[in-house]
Structures are given as C-alpha cells and as structure tokens.
Amino acid sequence: MQKNSKLLLIILIPLLIVLNGCWDSRELNTLAIVSCLGIDKAEEPGKIQITAQIIKPGEIKAPQAGGGGGGKKPYWNITTTGETVFDTIREFTHESNRKLYLPHNEALIFSQDIAREGVEKYVDFFVRDPESRRLTKVLISKGKANEIIDSETELEKIPGINISQLVDKSVATSEASDVNLQEFFTRLMSKTTAPVASVIEVSDQGKEKIARLSGTAVFKTDKLVGYLNKAETRGLLWVIDKVKSGIIVVKSPSGEGKVSLEIIRASSKITTEIKDNNEPYITVHIDEEGNLGDQMSPEDDLTISPVWRSLERSQADVIHQEVMAALKKAQELNSDIFGFGDAVHRKYPELWGEMEKQWDQYFPNLEVEVIVNAKLRRTGLIKKPPEQE
Amino acid sequence: MLRSILKKIHFWQALNQTIKRQGDNSQELSPSNLSDNIQENLKHLQTILGTSSDIVVREFNFGYEGKIEAAIIYLTGMTSSAIVNDSIIKPLMYDTRLFSSNELLVTNNIELIQKTMLSVGGVKRVSTIELLIDGCLYGDTVLLVNGSQEALVISTVGWEARSVEEPKTEGVVRGPREGFTETLGTNTALLRRKIRNPNFTFETMQIGQKTKTGVRIAYLKELVNPRLVEEVKRRLKRINTDAILESGYIEQYIEDAPFSPFQTVGNCEKPDVVAAKLLEGRVAILVDGTPMVLTIPLFFIESFQSAEDYYSRPYYASMVRSLRYLAFLITILAPAAYVALTNFHQEMIPTPLLFTMAAAKEGTPFPAVTEALGMGLIFEILREAGVRLPRPVGSAITIVGALVIGESAVSAGLIGAPMVIVVGITAISSFVVPPQADAGAILRLLFTIFAGFLGAFGMMIVLLGILIHLSSLRSFGTPYLSPLAPLSLEGLKDTFIRVPLWAMFTRPRIFSGHDPQKQEFRLMPEPPSEDSENR
Incomplete structure (x- = not known):
C-alpha cells in the first residue's frame, strides 16, 4: 500500500507541473495594456462602440541620446463596435495583434447617452470580469467618450493616466467626486443610495483639446438624471465625509474684499430620527477646521477676535449654502446621493421595510438640518497684510 | 525515495563488493614481529x-x-x-x-x-x-x-609547509587574520592557542586504507554532549575507503542528509570561528592536508553568522545580519519573482513600472524564463571560469563578461535590460552568504523553472517544499532550523539580530543541556555610580 502510494506520488507530482502547461503565462510583449476605455453608443442602433487606449511601451521609453523616441505618440486609440461589452472587447483582436489587457485600465468613461439610457448593463462586464480592476475611475463624458480619450496631454505621456490623476488630484479642491468602480458598483447595488460620478469634458483652450473635470453626474438607480456644479459637488462631499482639502472664498468682514480660507480638516456625521408623524428627520453635523490662506481685503488685522469670529461664521455659512444647494438639487432630481436612506436603514431596521418602498416619496420632502461647526486656526506665515507691517 | 532506490542498488552490488573488499584486505600485512637480526x-x-x-x-x-x-x-x-x-x-x-x-x-x-x-x-x-x-x-x-x-x-617530522596566512575565504575587516594550514599539527596548535583549557581534547584517528590520513576530533570535554562525540566517532569509524584527501570527503561520508541541497556539516578556515563553535559545545573535525575544518552539528542560521558580527558593535552587526537574510532571499527568489511577475501577474506591477518593463521586453525574442535561465547559466559559467582561471587571465573574463552580459546583449535586443539587472543583483547577493551559495544556485534554478510554469503559485510550491524539507533536516540529531524551529527565545538573540555579548547568557541549549549558561548575568557595562566617584 505504502509502496503504491509512493509510486503514485512520483507519477502525480510531475503531472501536476507538466499538465498545467504554461497556464495563463503571457509575455509582456504579447499584452495590449489598456490605460483607458471609453464606451459610446454606436451609430448603428443597439450596438456599442468602445474606444481603447493601448500603451505602446516601445514609444514610452525616454528618448535616448542617439535617437529613438521620434516624437510618436506612446499610445494608440482604437475604436470598435459590437453587440455587447465583452463581445466588443474581444472584437479588438481583429485589429490589434495583442489581446486587450485590462488590469491596468485607469479610467472607464461612459458617454452621456449611455448613462442616460442606464449604465447597469454596461458596468456588468467590468465587475464580473476577473481581469478588470475595481480601482478604475468611473467618469461620465458630456460629449462622446472617444473625444475625451483623444484629448491631448502635456505633462503625462498617457491621457488615461492623466485623466485618472485629474480625479485623484481633485482632493485639492474637493469639487469633483473621486469615484472608482467599486464605489460606483456599491451605490448601484443599494436600493436607495444613488450612484454619482465625476463629469469630464473637453475644453478647447486655444488649439489643444484638453480634458477637464466639471462637477458631478447624478444617477437615479442606474440612469443619469442630472448634474451638480462645482459648489454643489462640494456640498455633496461635505455630507458624505469626503472633503479633504479645498478653498472657501468668503467676503471679508468689512465687505470690501475677499478672503480665502483653506480647509485643513473636515468630518461629518449623519444622524437620523423618526419623528412622531412617522417622518424621518436627518441631521448632518459638519465639523471643519480651516486656515487663513490669503487676504485680498483692506482690513489691517483679521485676527482680532470679533473679526476672526465673523470670518468663522461666514465660513460656516458658505459650507451650509453649499450643502443646501446640493440637497435642493438632489431633491429636485429625487436621487438620494447622500445615502440618507441607508442611514435610516441602519438606525431603524424594523421600520425600514415599509419605508424603503416609499423612499421616493419621502426623499423630495425630507427634512434635513445641517449643523456646521467651522473653526479657523492659523494665519500662515504672516499675521497682517505685508504693506501695513 | 532516493534512499530506497539506492538501497536496492546496494543490494545488487553487495556481494561483489564485500568479496572485492575482502580481497583488498587480504593483501594487507598481517602483523609480524621484528626479529633480532x-x-x-x-x-x-x-x-x-x-x-x-x-x-x-x-x-x-x-x-x-x-x-x-x-x-x-x-x-x-x-x-x-x-x-x-x-x-x-x-x-x-x-x-x-x-x-x-x-x-x-x-x-x-x-x-x-x-x-x-x-x-x-x-x-x-x-x-x-x-x-x-x-x-x-x-x-x-x-x-x-x-x-x-x-x-x-x-619523531623527526619536518617538511615544507605553507605558513599561517590570512585565508582567501571569510575575510574580515576586524578580527584575527590567521587561517588554518594544511598541516594537522599547526592547526591543532592554532586551536589550542585560542582555548588554553585542560578540558580541550583532541582524539586522533586514521582514516583511509591507502592514504592513512590523520583525522582529529576536537571538543571541550565539559561542554560537549558525550553522545554527540560518540556519534561522531561511530560515523567516522564507519568510513572504510581508500582515500581521504580533503575534509569534504569526510563530510560526504558522515552527513545526515546526503541528498539534500543543504549542507548539514559546517566547514571553516578560521581558528577563531572554530574555537567559538567549540565553546558552544560543538565538535570539530580536523583533517590532515586541508585547512578546512569541519564543525558539527550545523544550524541553518550559522550560514548567516560571521565572525565579525561578534567583534563589531551590535547595531551594525544586526543590520548586516538581516541584510544577509535578505540577500539570500534575493539570490534564490529574484529571477523567479521577475519571471512570475512578468509572465503571470502583470496586474501586480505598479502601472508606470509595468510600462518600463514592457518597454524593455519589446522586441526581445525569448520568453522571460529562457532569458532568466540563460543569463543565470552564463553567469555561472563566468563565475566558474573566474575561479579556475590563472590570475593574469582573470581580467579578460571580467571585460568579456561585463560586455557580453551587460552591454551587448541588451543593445543587440537579445535580452531586456531589467533582466540583466535582476540577474546581476542575484549574482552579487549570492556572494553575501557563501556557505549557502551552492544550495542557493540550485534553489534559484528550481524556483525559476517553477515560476516559469506556474508563476507565484509555483514559487509557493517550491517554497513550502523547501520549508518542509528544512524543518525535517537534522544535523547529528539537532534540528537544522533550530533555534527557529523548535523555537528558542534565547537562540533568537543571535539569529536575525545580534544582541550585545553581555546579553547572551547561554550556549545553544539544544545540545548543551546540562550546562547552558556561559556567563554571569548583569555584565552590562555601566559608568561608575556617583557614590564610587565621591569615594
């Protein structure tokens, strides 16, 4: 018995290695590394048009002293149409000798048309396919998605990376929502919380077409229903606790100029309560700390206590206005982008069963109280404007 | 497995061999007394x-x-x-x-x-x-x-012998420079000079039917486990062969795991190192005609220890010690990891790095495994040539090697530049832990082949296999992975880091059970207290 099992092991272990073959082994020079995908409606009705941006590694190398480089674009934008997303992705193999390699895809751009029609069936492939990454940014283009992909970049060599980093760097202003596929998908799965995504458009600055972020796209279930502008976007981010930094411009206490306040820290908390009339009542607490960033007003010292307090107050007012603007827009569109429904669900699971079905009726008239506690901390390296020292 | 196959072969050879061996013995002289004429x-x-x-x-x-x-x-x-x-x-x-x-x-x-x-x-x-x-x-x-x-x-022994010189291997910046020589008597004296202790014992044997090579077992009677000495003697007595020309011969006859890529008998060319091992309760075997002295038992981690660790201060010694472990991992894993990443797990590479690697791979004709194995082969050839070549020709090898491997292969587009870097780092790392260089080369090959077939999964298979093998290895009854497995907290003081000498109280407990303490507690140096200053 033992002898036989040993013999078996001798036979089986090499088989384990050999029979696998070079399973899934792909050399780097057989990959078409995709940095960016754009999904549009094809001109032929019912069909999909996908634009892929494929990296050309040979061109990306820094030009060597003796030549090379040659000023060619280090990427190749290729467009194909097909019946379904997967079908279209495979369709690329007719034109590209290498198979599309999705794990390094930085951005997934849906055109406005697609988004209005309902984005769920297009997202399906990207969350189902093991090769696709959930950290891919999701963006909505105002025009056609392939125009965004064709846009120029100056600092980055690859537009796809440029787009992804634009979204990353939006932290500096907190005026665009940094949404990746995972977050988008999670919101899509929620019964009440609606997905959002950053909006990207091509702005013609002189001759060059440059991609720029502008606000946020608001969905209702999986359909695009409207847009938030920059201030409204920050209003949304205040509530969902995603503001990291940014500049708040307020009027100076004398009313003769402007003062910028830099957001240093911010946090928010949503609390819910069911009132006697069975209506949910939402309270949003926002704590914010800021620094005096610049002063373009005639006051000679903003740090005197009453002046400083009034700056803090106007800072809180701006935040309050931004949140209320976002709330108003969301209630107009009847799209719970803040996740108030999920907050109620967490607090009152036993009541939620009934409320969930009627959330669409509750939300537009939801009573929301916003309490802003804004503080100002430091003044930077100087206290008073320079000329008055 | 190999063992059982070999046993069968032995069985077939057994009869012939015993007859032949007896024939040999009969030619030996039967003792004859001297006459008075x-x-x-x-x-x-x-x-x-x-x-x-x-x-x-x-x-x-x-x-x-x-x-x-x-x-x-x-x-x-x-x-x-x-x-x-x-x-x-x-x-x-x-x-x-x-x-x-x-x-x-x-x-x-x-x-x-x-x-x-x-x-x-x-x-x-x-x-x-x-x-x-x-x-x-x-x-x-x-x-x-x-x-x-x-x-x-x-006794009129007196022949031309090499004097005591600094050994070519195991160089140190700080520490004694003397090394063993080919003469047994000199080597004995070198050890005796380090340990002036009546307990320090040498036992002499002659091994080799034809060569009658002198072999000395050295140990400290009060520290060593008597059963270890018995076992060493038993294994040495078993050796019935014509010739012992180097201690490596002995090593191969007495080691515990003859089929393992890992050595289970240590060898060393420096008296201070051997003395330190004897003082831990180990046994040394000195063989006439070679400067390499065997030490028994051997731990895996001993390969990562260097004499200088103990002579220099603990911080830097600990850092260098950890670096050696890192270098060993690099030398066995780097080419395999590169192959696995580029062929199987491209999604694990950071995007900008992937672009660079893909750019280097662009236009090269061979698969990554072939590149790795080929470059490894060329490196081994160059290394071997460098060792064997007469010194004056050595520089030629360096130039050709550097040009062929480094510059030309890349600019000709045969091999990607990152692969050259990986193989280069691997090669340099392999010299950081010389005792494991042999095992390292074999493991590297194994890892690379498996990575080529199965990626990180294949590497894991080999890694687990090696871990299982290592933890089952024994060197003269002592677990090879000690003090890591079985874990000994005392032993860890001298494993990945080297704590100050005054904090290491014990000898390796695993084979010095009866008297493990080697020094007083509280030997930490202190400035004189204020009381004594006032006095």
Missing part, C-alpha cells in the same frame, strides 16, 4: 616499502669500538635532516665513542638508547613491522639496532 629486518622492510627512491636507509655502527650494527630509515623531504643528523646520528656515532670505557654502551639495550642517548622529544618503542612502517610514512625516523626485537620510532 637487523639484516633480516631491513630485508623485510625493503620488501614492503619497495625500492622507492625517497627511502633512505643509513646503516652505521656505534658504541664501544663501533661494535653495534644499527640502521636508520626515513623518507627524505618528510623529515628534518637537522634532527636526524644532530639528535640521532651524532649522539649515537660520536658521543658514544667519547665514553668508550662505559660498558653499558656496548649493549644493544634499546631502552637504554631511548632513555640516555637520543635528544629528541618523541620516541616510541615498537615491536611490529607495521607500526614501524606507519611511523616511517608519517615522517618519523626508524632506528633499528642489531640484537633487539624492538625498534625506535623517533
């Missing part, structure tokens, strides 16, 4: 030793009126002619005539000669031809006196 003895000797031209037989007469016939026999080159001339021939031939009236000197009483006439340290009386020949072949001088059934073997 010197001519007969000389004749007998000559039939055994033959007419080899390095044998010197010097017949002479001595004593009152030169009446006693005598002869000395020695091998030229093995003996010191000064001792032979001044301490044997001169006292016998010249001094005995001065005291011509002394009647005692007419005697052929060999005991008297030994006691009164020879001014040499080591003199033995022997009565068989075999012992006599043994002595002669070892470099001693044999004195035969007519009328005596005994002969004297006089």
Whole structure:
C-alpha cells in the first residue's frame, strides 16, 4: 500500500507541473495594456462602440541620446463596435495583434447617452470580469467618450493616466467626486443610495483639446438624471465625509474684499430620527477646521477676535449654502446621493421595510438640518497684510 | 525515495563488493614481529616499502669500538635532516665513542638508547613491522639496532609547509587574520592557542586504507554532549575507503542528509570561528592536508553568522545580519519573482513600472524564463571560469563578461535590460552568504523553472517544499532550523539580530543541556555610580 502510494506520488507530482502547461503565462510583449476605455453608443442602433487606449511601451521609453523616441505618440486609440461589452472587447483582436489587457485600465468613461439610457448593463462586464480592476475611475463624458480619450496631454505621456490623476488630484479642491468602480458598483447595488460620478469634458483652450473635470453626474438607480456644479459637488462631499482639502472664498468682514480660507480638516456625521408623524428627520453635523490662506481685503488685522469670529461664521455659512444647494438639487432630481436612506436603514431596521418602498416619496420632502461647526486656526506665515507691517 | 532506490542498488552490488573488499584486505600485512637480526629486518622492510627512491636507509655502527650494527630509515623531504643528523646520528656515532670505557654502551639495550642517548622529544618503542612502517610514512625516523626485537620510532617530522596566512575565504575587516594550514599539527596548535583549557581534547584517528590520513576530533570535554562525540566517532569509524584527501570527503561520508541541497556539516578556515563553535559545545573535525575544518552539528542560521558580527558593535552587526537574510532571499527568489511577475501577474506591477518593463521586453525574442535561465547559466559559467582561471587571465573574463552580459546583449535586443539587472543583483547577493551559495544556485534554478510554469503559485510550491524539507533536516540529531524551529527565545538573540555579548547568557541549549549558561548575568557595562566617584 505504502509502496503504491509512493509510486503514485512520483507519477502525480510531475503531472501536476507538466499538465498545467504554461497556464495563463503571457509575455509582456504579447499584452495590449489598456490605460483607458471609453464606451459610446454606436451609430448603428443597439450596438456599442468602445474606444481603447493601448500603451505602446516601445514609444514610452525616454528618448535616448542617439535617437529613438521620434516624437510618436506612446499610445494608440482604437475604436470598435459590437453587440455587447465583452463581445466588443474581444472584437479588438481583429485589429490589434495583442489581446486587450485590462488590469491596468485607469479610467472607464461612459458617454452621456449611455448613462442616460442606464449604465447597469454596461458596468456588468467590468465587475464580473476577473481581469478588470475595481480601482478604475468611473467618469461620465458630456460629449462622446472617444473625444475625451483623444484629448491631448502635456505633462503625462498617457491621457488615461492623466485623466485618472485629474480625479485623484481633485482632493485639492474637493469639487469633483473621486469615484472608482467599486464605489460606483456599491451605490448601484443599494436600493436607495444613488450612484454619482465625476463629469469630464473637453475644453478647447486655444488649439489643444484638453480634458477637464466639471462637477458631478447624478444617477437615479442606474440612469443619469442630472448634474451638480462645482459648489454643489462640494456640498455633496461635505455630507458624505469626503472633503479633504479645498478653498472657501468668503467676503471679508468689512465687505470690501475677499478672503480665502483653506480647509485643513473636515468630518461629518449623519444622524437620523423618526419623528412622531412617522417622518424621518436627518441631521448632518459638519465639523471643519480651516486656515487663513490669503487676504485680498483692506482690513489691517483679521485676527482680532470679533473679526476672526465673523470670518468663522461666514465660513460656516458658505459650507451650509453649499450643502443646501446640493440637497435642493438632489431633491429636485429625487436621487438620494447622500445615502440618507441607508442611514435610516441602519438606525431603524424594523421600520425600514415599509419605508424603503416609499423612499421616493419621502426623499423630495425630507427634512434635513445641517449643523456646521467651522473653526479657523492659523494665519500662515504672516499675521497682517505685508504693506501695513 | 532516493534512499530506497539506492538501497536496492546496494543490494545488487553487495556481494561483489564485500568479496572485492575482502580481497583488498587480504593483501594487507598481517602483523609480524621484528626479529633480532637487523639484516633480516631491513630485508623485510625493503620488501614492503619497495625500492622507492625517497627511502633512505643509513646503516652505521656505534658504541664501544663501533661494535653495534644499527640502521636508520626515513623518507627524505618528510623529515628534518637537522634532527636526524644532530639528535640521532651524532649522539649515537660520536658521543658514544667519547665514553668508550662505559660498558653499558656496548649493549644493544634499546631502552637504554631511548632513555640516555637520543635528544629528541618523541620516541616510541615498537615491536611490529607495521607500526614501524606507519611511523616511517608519517615522517618519523626508524632506528633499528642489531640484537633487539624492538625498534625506535623517533619523531623527526619536518617538511615544507605553507605558513599561517590570512585565508582567501571569510575575510574580515576586524578580527584575527590567521587561517588554518594544511598541516594537522599547526592547526591543532592554532586551536589550542585560542582555548588554553585542560578540558580541550583532541582524539586522533586514521582514516583511509591507502592514504592513512590523520583525522582529529576536537571538543571541550565539559561542554560537549558525550553522545554527540560518540556519534561522531561511530560515523567516522564507519568510513572504510581508500582515500581521504580533503575534509569534504569526510563530510560526504558522515552527513545526515546526503541528498539534500543543504549542507548539514559546517566547514571553516578560521581558528577563531572554530574555537567559538567549540565553546558552544560543538565538535570539530580536523583533517590532515586541508585547512578546512569541519564543525558539527550545523544550524541553518550559522550560514548567516560571521565572525565579525561578534567583534563589531551590535547595531551594525544586526543590520548586516538581516541584510544577509535578505540577500539570500534575493539570490534564490529574484529571477523567479521577475519571471512570475512578468509572465503571470502583470496586474501586480505598479502601472508606470509595468510600462518600463514592457518597454524593455519589446522586441526581445525569448520568453522571460529562457532569458532568466540563460543569463543565470552564463553567469555561472563566468563565475566558474573566474575561479579556475590563472590570475593574469582573470581580467579578460571580467571585460568579456561585463560586455557580453551587460552591454551587448541588451543593445543587440537579445535580452531586456531589467533582466540583466535582476540577474546581476542575484549574482552579487549570492556572494553575501557563501556557505549557502551552492544550495542557493540550485534553489534559484528550481524556483525559476517553477515560476516559469506556474508563476507565484509555483514559487509557493517550491517554497513550502523547501520549508518542509528544512524543518525535517537534522544535523547529528539537532534540528537544522533550530533555534527557529523548535523555537528558542534565547537562540533568537543571535539569529536575525545580534544582541550585545553581555546579553547572551547561554550556549545553544539544544545540545548543551546540562550546562547552558556561559556567563554571569548583569555584565552590562555601566559608568561608575556617583557614590564610587565621591569615594
């Protein structure tokens, strides 16, 4: 018995290695590394048009002293149409000798048309396919998605990376929502919380077409229903606790100029309560700390206590206005982008069963109280404007 | 597995071999006593030793009126002619005539000669031809006196030997520079000079039917586990072979895991290192004719320890120690990891790095595995050539190697530049842990092949296999992975880091069970307290 099992092991272990073959082994020079995908409606009705941006590694190398480089674009934008997303992705193999390699895809751009029609069936492939990454940014283009992909970049060599980093760097202003596929998908799965995504458009600055972020796209279930502008976007981010930094411009206490306040820290908390009339009542607490960033007003010292307090107050007012603007827009569109429904669900699971079905009726008239506690901390390296020292 | 196959082969060979071996033995001399006739003895000797031209037989007469016939026999080159001339021939031939009236000197009483006439340290009386020949072949001088059934073997060993030099391997910046030599006596003395302790014991054996190589087992009687010494002796006695030319021969006959890529017997060229190991309760085996001394038992982690770790201060020593572990991991894993990443797990590479790697791969003809194996092969060839080549040609290898591997292969587009970097780092890392360099090269190959087939999954298979193998290995009854498995917290003080010497209280507990403590507690140096300053 033992002898036989040993013999078996001798036979089986090499088989384990050999029979696998070079399973899934792909050399780097057989990959078409995709940095960016754009999904549009094809001109032929019912069909999909996908634009892929494929990296050309040979061109990306820094030009060597003796030549090379040659000023060619280090990427190749290729467009194909097909019946379904997967079908279209495979369709690329007719034109590209290498198979599309999705794990390094930085951005997934849906055109406005697609988004209005309902984005769920297009997202399906990207969350189902093991090769696709959930950290891919999701963006909505105002025009056609392939125009965004064709846009120029100056600092980055690859537009796809440029787009992804634009979204990353939006932290500096907190005026665009940094949404990746995972977050988008999670919101899509929620019964009440609606997905959002950053909006990207091509702005013609002189001759060059440059991609720029502008606000946020608001969905209702999986359909695009409207847009938030920059201030409204920050209003949304205040509530969902995603503001990291940014500049708040307020009027100076004398009313003769402007003062910028830099957001240093911010946090928010949503609390819910069911009132006697069975209506949910939402309270949003926002704590914010800021620094005096610049002063373009005639006051000679903003740090005197009453002046400083009034700056803090106007800072809180701006935040309050931004949140209320976002709330108003969301209630107009009847799209719970803040996740108030999920907050109620967490607090009152036993009541939620009934409320969930009627959330669409509750939300537009939801009573929301916003309490802003804004503080100002430091003044930077100087206290008073320079000329008055 | 291999063991059982080999056992079967042994079974088939068993009969033939025993017959052959017995035949060999029957040719060996049966012990024969000396006769009291010197001519007969000389004749007998000559039939055994033959007419080899390095044998010197010097017949002479001595004593009152030169009446006693005598002869000395020695091998030229093995003996010191000064001792032979001044301490044997001169006292016998010249001094005995001065005291011509002394009647005692007419005697052929060999005991008297030994006691009164020879001014040499080591003199033995022997009565068989075999012992006599043994002595002669070892470099001693044999004195035969007519009328005596005994002969004297006089220690006159003196041959040209390499002096004590700094060893080529195991160089240190700080620490003793002396290394063992090819002479057993010198090596013994080097160790004895480090450990002046009556407990320090050498036991001598002769191994090798034909070579009669001197082998010495060294240990400290009070520290060593007696069963370990017994086991070492038992294994050494088992060796029944023609020749022992280097300690590596012994190592291969006594090691625990002959099929393992890992060595389970340590070797070392520096007396201070061997002394330190003896003081931990280990056993050393010194072999005549080689500077490499074996130490037993061996732990895996000993490969990562260097003498200098203990001579320099602990912070840097600990850092360097950790670096060695890292370098070992790099040397066995780097090419495999590169192959696995580029062929299977491209999604794990950061995007900008992937672009760079893909750019380098663009246009190269071979798969990554082939690149890795090929470059590894070329490196091994270059290394081997560098070791064997005569020194003046060495620079040629460096230039050709650097050009072929580094520059041309990349610019010709045969191999991607990152692969050259990976293989280069691997090569350099392999020299950081010299004791494991052999095992490292084999493991690297294994890892690379498996990574080529199965990616990180394949690497994991090999890694787990090696871990299982390592933890099952034993060196003379001691777990090879000790003190990591079985875990010993005391032992960890000298594993990945090296704590200050005053904080290491014990010898490795695993084989020095009865007296593990090696120093006082609280030896940490302190500035004098204020009380004592005031005093």
